[in-house]
Amino acid sequence: MADAKILPLSVEGLGYRAGDISVLDGATFDLAPGSRNIVLGPNGAGKSVLLRLLHGLLKPSAGHVNWSNPDALAVRRAQAMVFQRPVMLRRTARENIEFALHVSGVRNIRTAADLALERAGLIRLAERPARLCSGGEQQRIALARAWALQPEVLFLDEPTASLDPAATKIIEESVQAMHRGGTTIVMTTHDLGQAKRLADRVLFLNHGRLVEDAPAAAFFAQPTSPEAAAFMRGELLW
Amino acid sequence: MQEIPQSLSLAVALITSLDSTLLSIAGLSLRVSAIAVLAAALLALPFGAWLALARFPGRQAVIAVLNGMMGLPPVVVGLLIYLLLSRAGPLGTFGLLFTPAAMMIAQALLIFPIIAALARQVIEDAWSEYREQLVSLNASRFQCTRALLWDTRFTLSTSVLAGFGRAIAEVGAVMIVGGNIDGVTRVMTTAIALETSKGDLPLALALGVVLMSMVIAINLAAQWVKSTAMKKHG
Numbered sequence: 001m002a003d004a005k006i007l008p009l010s011v012e013g014l015g016y017r018a019g020d021i022s023v024l025d026g027a028t029f030d031l032a033p034g035s036r037n038i039v040l041g042p043n044g045a046g047k048s049v050l051l052r053l054l055h056g057l058l059k060p061s062a063g064h065v066n067w068s069n070p071d072a073l074a075v076r077r078a079q080a081m082v083f084q085r086p087v088m089l090r091r092t093a094r095e096n097i098e099f100a101l102h103v104s105g106v107r108n109i110r111t112a113a114d115l116a117l118e119r120a121g122l123i124r125l126a127e128r129p130a131r132l133c134s135g136g137e138q139q140r141i142a143l144a145r146a147w148a149l150q151p152e153v154l155f156l157d158e159p160t161a162s163l164d165p166a167a168t169k170i171i172e173e174s175v176q177a178m179h180r181g182g183t184t185i186v187m188t189t190h191d192l193g194q195a196k197r198l199a200d201r202v203l204f205l206n207h208g209r210l211v212e213d214a215p216a217a218a219f220f221a222q223p224t225s226p227e228a229a230a231f232m233r234g235e236l237l238w
Numbered sequence: 239m240q241e242i243p244q245s246l247s248l249a250v251a252l253i254t255s256l257d258s259t260l261l262s263i264a265g266l267s268l269r270v271s272a273i274a275v276l277a278a279a280l281l282a283l284p285f286g287a288w289l290a291l292a293r294f295p296g297r298q299a300v301i302a303v304l305n306g307m308m309g310l311p312p313v314v315v316g317l318l319i320y321l322l323l324s325r326a327g328p329l330g331t332f333g334l335l336f337t338p339a340a341m342m343i344a345q346a347l348l349i350f351p352i353i354a355a356l357a358r359q360v361i362e363d364a365w366s367e368y369r370e371q372l373v374s375l376n377a378s379r380f381q382c383t384r385a386l387l388w389d390t391r392f393t394l395s396t397s398v399l400a401g402f403g404r405a406i407a408e409v410g411a412v413m414i415v416g417g418n419i420d421g422v423t424r425v426m427t428t429a430i431a432l433e434t435s436k437g438d439l440p441l442a443l444a445l446g447v448v449l450m451s452m453v454i455a456i457n458l459a460a461q462w463v464k465s466t467a468m469k470k471h472g
Contacts, residue, residue, distance in 0.1 A: 087371035090389040131472025
């Protein structure tokens with residue numbers, strides 16, 4: 001993990017517009033080191049956009065993302081992201097991880113890649129072309145690739161959205177293991193069960209607004225907003 | 239003019255006997271086009287990749303011009319290279335006119351836009367798929383370009399072979415800058431044109447068969463390489 005810490009994070013009035021449409025509006029919250037943060041909400045709530053804004057893949061239309069470290073390169077290198085659809089380079093599973101390590105300037109990339117594969121239980125796939133692996137295996141390789149970088153903050157954008165329960169369980173275990181290793185987790189999902197299993201804290205979004213920000217136990221016991229309560233009851237949100 | 243069946247049988251005889259004139263002309267064609275393709279690809283692939291990733295004012299115009307140049311008239315390219323390489327031209331001192339080198343330059347110029355434009359499209363499509371992941375990994379623009387070139391290598395090989403097909407089948411430009419000198423710059427296409435005008439159909443037909451066979455074989459090989467590699471690497 002990088003020495004120069006980038007957390008805590010302070011997000012102020014974060015907004016994003018796509019043309020005339022407001023996708024995210026005025027999100028304000030902090031992110032503490034070592035926490036497991038679940039961004040919950042229905043489809044189109046702005047969860048993925050929020051993650052991309054935090055990770056620097058999108059430029060905000062309004063507001064600020066203030067990492068505690070002013071060094072932009074350190075901030076970039078202390079984060080990793082796993083996408084809903086894993087993007088595998090056309091090479092073996094090991095080479096996919098080696099590529100990520102190489103661009104991060106890591107030495108002994110072979111050793112580090114094998115360590116990441118072993119940790120994720122994927123060493124048997126090391127020589128297999130990554131694009132020929134199953135969807136679940138590809139997502140696990142993507143997570144191993146992010147893990148190999150030892151990020152301080154890991155963003156996961158609905159990483160189990162298209163996986164079966166067995167693959168979902170493995171991914172969740174890996175996320176938990178990364179968290180135990182000191183990585184702060186920020187993950188989107190619309191799966192309430194998954195949110196209950198993984199969250200220390202819930203950020204509930206609806207129609208691009210941060211409707212509720214609460215500790216997981218309090219949120220699931222008694223959400224304070226009517227939208228979150230309706231979502232928990234499985235109702236369609238307005 | 240000899241009868242067509244007789245010409246065909248003579249053409250087959252020339253091919254099966256490995257006629258030295260036929261082999262010499264076919265060999266020069268292959269050499270000229272292979273070197274032209276290699277030179278063009280070395281420049282066009284990185285240029286296409288750069289254009290796929292770069293964002294600057296006028297980029298769409300550059301792409302439109304590049305795409306338009308895929309249909310460059312060979313005789314115009316031949317004329318341009320002729321003017322550059324002729325004794326009075328700016329590159330006349332090199333004495334390249336009417337040499338295989340001049341033909342290579344003309345062919346390379348002709349196929350550069352084809353390889354670059356196809357590469358640009360292939361890499362831009364791949365970039366739309368890879369962009370977020372590569373940016374997330376903090377890959378530099380150079381690292382992104384290299385990764386995209388490597389990952390699209392099987393599709394790009396088809397672009398390069400499309401260039402080769404155009405180069406080896408081209409006649410206008412190499413006729414102008416090569417001069418169709420027997421034993422020096424006579425390639426298959428210029429020889430076919432000459433022998434046909436002379437009424438010597440057997441050699442023209444034999445060269446035509448060899449040329450068609452080469453083009454078809456190269457395309458079959460390209461398809462095989464691509465499909466095999468895709469199955470192996472995904």
